[in-house]
Amino acid sequence: MHTTPIVLYCCTFSKDLNRVKRLMHSIARHNLDKIPVYISAPSKDIELFKNELASFQYTLLNEETILNQNPLINQSFLYQQRGWIQQQIIKSEFWRLNVSDNYLVMDSDCIFIKDFTTLDFIAQDHIPYSIVHEGRDILQATERFGPKKAREGFLNDRLPIKEALGRSGPVVYDFGYAPFLWSNKVWQSLETNYLIPEKKNFLDIILECDSEFTWYGESLIKYQAIPIYPREQLFKHYHYEHQYWQDKSFGYSEDILKKDFLGIVYQSNWQTWEDFGKPQKKLSSRLLRSLKRQLKYLQFKLKTF
Numbered sequence: 001m002h003t004t005p006i007v008l009y010c011c012t013f014s015k016d017l018n019r020v021k022r023l024m025h026s027i028a029r030h031n032l033d034k035i036p037v038y039i040s041a042p043s044k045d046i047e048l049f050k051n052e053l054a055s056f057q058y059t060l061l062n063e064e065t066i067l068n069q070n071p072l073i074n075q076s077f078l079y080q081q082r083g084w085i086q087q088q089i090i091k092s093e094f095w096r097l098n099v100s101d102n103y104l105v106m107d108s109d110c111i112f113i114k115d116f117t118t119l120d121f122i123a124q125d126h127i128p129y130s131i132v133h134e135g136r137d138i139l140q141a142t143e144r145f146g147p148k149k150a151r152e153g154f155l156n157d158r159l160p161i162k163e164a165l166g167r168s169g170p171v172v173y174d175f176g177y178a179p180f181l182w183s184n185k186v187w188q189s190l191e192t193n194y195l196i197p198e199k200k201n202f203l204d205i206i207l208e209c210d211s212e213f214t215w216y217g218e219s220l221i222k223y224q225a226i227p228i229y230p231r232e233q234l235f236k237h238y239h240y241e242h243q244y245w246q247d248k249s250f251g252y253s254e255d256i257l258k259k260d261f262l263g264i265v266y267q268s269n270w271q272t273w274e275d276f277g278k279p280q281k282k283l284s285s286r287l288l289r290s291l292k293r294q295l296k297y298l299q300f301k302l303k304t305f
Contacts, residue, residue, distance in 0.1 A: 175217025
């Protein structure tokens with residue numbers, strides 16, 4: 001058992017630099033127990049992060065340091081995959097560094113809004129809380145305002161994993177969203193009881209169904225590597241901008257949200273103005289996206305009259 005029961009970890013890259021800065025400012029302000037912080041980035045971005053985050057206390061890792069812990073991961077093949085696949089593998093392999101018994105996985109678009117301590121994440125004896133719910137907030141929000149196939153996508157990301165690990169019954173659990181609270185023991189149990197017997201590695205199963213937190217959660221239930229102390233989502237997660245518009249229209253401020261949440265996630269897929277560096281898309285594409293956003297807002301206002 002480690003002396004440090006938990007660390008904070010963010011897997012990121014240059015495009016999210018501004019978001020990471022915002023996250024780190026919030027950690028510096030609210031991390032009462034000085035829980036250690038780790039950030040990983042691609043080798044080409046290491047100097048950028050080293051220079052831009054010099055004022056913060058944290059450990060910066062080349063993401064290859066994590067991937068090198070598992071020789072079964074074909075790194076050349078991994079880097080041919082889409083970016084979110086790469087990040088899922090890196091985040092889920094971080095446990096192999098063995099720097100702590102557990103880790104809180106923060107996406108770059110997370111931000112803490114209230115003070116936190118180790119007790120917010122650890123139930124007892126280095127056993128973390130487990131995020132277990134049924135995803136009803138996102139299912140209801142998208143049922144009303146879209147996207148139309150969100151429920152279908154929700155099930156497609158979860159049912160194959162539920163079936164692969166042999167859980168029966170009608171209940172579909174959600175084990176997200178960021179930040180994720182993970183135990184090394186649960187990842188070890190997945191490897192010992194499923195990956196090794198099936199002659200697979202984590203990249204293999206993510207390519208079968210790319211929801212790393214569902215693989216974690218179903219493994220938690222299946223193999224019971226740790227006692228389950230359930231908690232709802234730790235952060236208010238704005239998956240879609242219409243969720244943010246709705247809360248703003250009802251007057252939900254950070255002061256209200258902090259009564260029930262440790263932080264907020266402003267999903268980077270819609271909060272694109274926080275992107276670092278020159279825009280990758282052409283001006284015409286950016287203008288079209290802006291127009292679509294304005295139309296969505298108009299539709300939202302019409303639906304909520």
